[in-house]
Amino acid sequence: MLNKSLSYILGLVLLSYTATAQYSLEDATPRRSFKVSSIFSKVEDSIKKEFTEKGLKWPMKYMFVRSFKYEKQMEIWVKNDVKETFRLFKVYKVCATSGTFGPKRKEGDKQVPEGFYYINEFNPNSNYHLALGLNYPNVSDAILSDQSKPGGDIYIHGNCVTIGCIPLTDSLIEEVYYLATVAKEQGQDFIPVHIYPLRYDDPKATEQFKTKTKFKQDAQVFASQIRDAYEYFEDTHQLPAIMIDKGGNYVIAGDPDAPKVERIKIIETNNPVDPYAAYHLEEKVDKVPMYKEGSAALQKWLYNLTQSLVPMLSGSPSMSLQVEFIVDKEGNTVLANVISGGYSDLNKVVKSKFEKELKWHPATKNGAPVNTRLKQNLNIVAPEDL
Numbered sequence: 156m157l158n159k160s161l162s163y164i165l166g167l168v169l170l171s172y173t174a175t176a177q178y179s180l181e182d183a184t185p186r187r188s189f190k191v192s193s194i195f196s197k198v199e200d201s202i203k204k205e206f207t208e209k210g211l212k213w214p215m216k217y218m219f220v221r222s223f224k225y226e227k228q229m230e231i232w233v234k235n236d237v238k239e240t241f242r243l244f245k246v247y248k249v250c251a252t253s254g255t256f257g258p259k260r261k262e263g264d265k266q267v268p269e270g271f272y273y274i275n276e277f278n279p280n281s282n283y284h285l286a287l288g289l290n291y292p293n294v295s296d297a298i299l300s301d302q303s304k305p306g307g308d309i310y311i312h313g314n315c316v317t318i319g320c321i322p323l324t325d326s327l328i329e330e331v332y333y334l335a336t337v338a339k340e341q342g343q344d345f346i347p348v349h350i351y352p353l354r355y356d357d358p359k360a361t362e363q364f365k366t367k368t369k370f371k372q373d374a375q376v377f378a379s380q381i382r383d384a385y386e387y388f389e390d391t392h393q394l395p396a397i398m399i400d401k402g403g404n405y406v407i408a409g410d411p412d413a414p415k416v417e418r419i420k421i422i423e424t425n426n427p428v429d430p431y432a433a434y435h436l437e438e439k440v441d442k443v444p445m446y447k448e449g450s451a452a453l454q455k456w457l458y459n460l461t462q463s464l465v466p467m468l469s470g471s472p473s474m475s476l477q478v479e480f481i482v483d484k485e486g487n488t489v490l491a492n493v494i495s496g497g498y499s500d501l502n503k504v505v506k507s508k509f510e511k512e513l514k515w516h517p518a519t520k521n522g523a524p525v526n527t528r529l530k531q532n533l534n535i536v537a538p539e540d541l
Contacts, residue, residue: 190279190280191279191285191332191336194285194329194332194333195333195336197329198329198330198333199333202330202333202334205244205245206244209242209244211233211242211244212235214337214341215233215234215235215244215334215337215338215341216234216235216236216338216341216342216343217233217234217235217237217241217338217341217343218231218232218233218334218335218337218338218343218346219231219232219233219241219346219347219349219394220232220274220311220331220346220347220348220349221348221349221350221351221388222249222311222321222348222349222350222351223350223351223352223353223354224252224256224267224269224350224351224352224353225256225352225353225354225357225360225363225364226353226354226357226360226421227248227249227250227252228246228247228248228249228421229246229247229248229249229311229321229323229331230243230245230246230247230421231243231244231245231246231247231331231334232244232392233334233338240391240392240393240414240416241388241392241393241394242392243419244334245330246421247323247327247330247331248323248324248327249321249322249323250315250322250323250324250494251315251316251317251322251494251495252267252317253265253266253267253317253318253319254266254267254319255367256352256353256364256367256368256371256374256378257269257352257368257371257373257374257377257378258270258296258299258300258374258377259291259296259300259305259306259309259319260296260299260300260301260305261300261301261304261305261306262301262304262305262306262307263304263306264306264319265318265319266319267309267317267319267320267321267350268289268291268296268309268319268350269350269351269352269377269378269381270293270295270296270349270350270381270405271293271295271347271348271349271350271381271384271397271405272289272290272291272293272309272347272348272349272350273289273290273345273346273347273348274287274288274289274311274335274345274346274348275288275289275290276288276310277332277335277336277339278310279332281310281312281313282314282498283310283312283313283314283316283320283322283328283498284312284313284314284325284328284329284498284499285312285313285325285328285329285332286310286311286312286313286328287310287311287312287331287332287335288308288309288310289309289310289311289348291306291307291309292305292306292307293399294399294403295399295403295404295405296403297403298399298401298402298403299403306319309321311323311328311331311348312328313325313327313328313329313499314497314498314499315493315494315495315497315502316495316496316497321350325499347394349384349385349388351378351381351385352364352374352378353378354385354421355382355385355386356389356418364378380404380405381405381407383395383407383409384397384405384407387407387409387413389418390413390415390416390418391409391410391413391414391415391416392416393409393410393413395407395408395409395410396408396409435525435526436481436526436527436528437518437520437525437526437527438527438528439520440518440519440520440525440527441518441519441520441521441522442518442519442520443518443527444482444486444515444516444517444518444527444529445515445516446513446514446515446516447486447514447515447516456512456513457531457533460505460508460533461533461534461535461536464501464504464505464533464535465535465536465537465538467500467501467504467535468535468537469498471537472536472537473534473535473536473537474496474497474501474534474535475495475496475532475533475534475535476493476495476496476497476502476505476532476533476534476535477493477494477495477496477530477531477532477533478491478492478493478494478505478506478509478530478531478532478533479491479492479494479528479529479530480492480509480510480513480528480529480530480531481526481527481528481529482515482517482518482526482527482528482529483517483526484517484524484525484526485517485524486514486515486516486517486524487510487514487515488509488510488512488513488514488515489510490510491505491506491509491510492506493505493506494530505533
């Protein structure tokens with residue numbers, strides 16, 4: 156599929172150019188507000204240090220983003236010259252998902268798009284901490300999706316909650332937003348973002364994909380269509396030419412003479428989102444953790460917590476959160492993390508309350524205390540006016 160005839164490729168160029176031309180210069184220009192400047196001063200030194208440790212030149216001039224639904228990962232690749240191959244900087248954990256395998260085709264379908272996009276908006280004042288907008292719907296989506304309501308407002312953002320976007324924790328979106336800003340300021344007008352259903356060379360992911368799409372032929376066909384771009388990048392660490400034909404189908408054209416590189420096997424995500432890796436957690440225990448003051452006292456504590464959070468609803472009548480945490484061998488609550496709902500400041504309060512105030516009789520297995528993981532839902536509801 157990569158060896159397209161020259162005449163056929165030339166026939167697609169105009170349509171392809173249209174796909175890369177729909178964005179606002181104002182929205183796509185990073186704004187250095189006080190908030191953003193404060194965040195950048197916080198992450199700049201650590202990013203520069205990581206570049207040095209990995210033998211990468213700072214500042215990079217080109218940035219490329221890849222995201223994978225099944226693995227819940229997002230990669231950042233960088234380089235400094237258009238002729239160079241991209242090098243992997245970091246793999247980030249996507250902390251929440253919605254929808255299933257297959258491209259986005261309609262407003263409200265909760266699908267994360269699949270295909271080829273670019274960053275067309277920098278929003279430092281997002282309700283989701285920071286947000287990088289994607290040019291969905293692109294030309295392909297406009298042809299193949301619902302003609303009246305294809306959906307929109309797809310972002311890479313913080314706050315770890317999503318309906319169709321790619322969410323990161325706030326600390327990670329700060330890094331990615333900063334990197335995208337640097338690339339933009341270095342002159343990269345179009346930062347490409349490729350979104351795939353899975354890593355095609357992952358046997359476990361492939362088996363899961365086959366099972367989940369057994370009765371979704373369109374999802375299988377689309378995944379096969381965009382796979383060429385994945386394979387080309389894996390083999391060369393260079394981006395292929397990606398065009399769109401009149402039917403809305405992607406056409407991938409790579410350089411057959413591009414030097415081959417060794418593929419990188421991604422095993423773990425390089426980020427602090429999965430702190431539980433340092434703990435040996437027991438999923439099956441003989442006795443679950445019990446709150447030291449009893450179940451009734453725990454329910455009262457949870458109620459008092461939600462009531463104390465009402466002033467932080469910021470005008471919303473209610474908000475639902477899910478908190479994941481470890482009860483360690485000593486009965487302490489550690490590494491509490493809001494995995495669904497909330498926003499940065501509120502989530503920090505919840506984390507602090509859980510870790511400082513909840514004490515347990517730990518879980519046991521074979522008579523010995525063990526580390527285990529729990530989840531707790533919180534519903535914050537403002538009282539109605541009388």
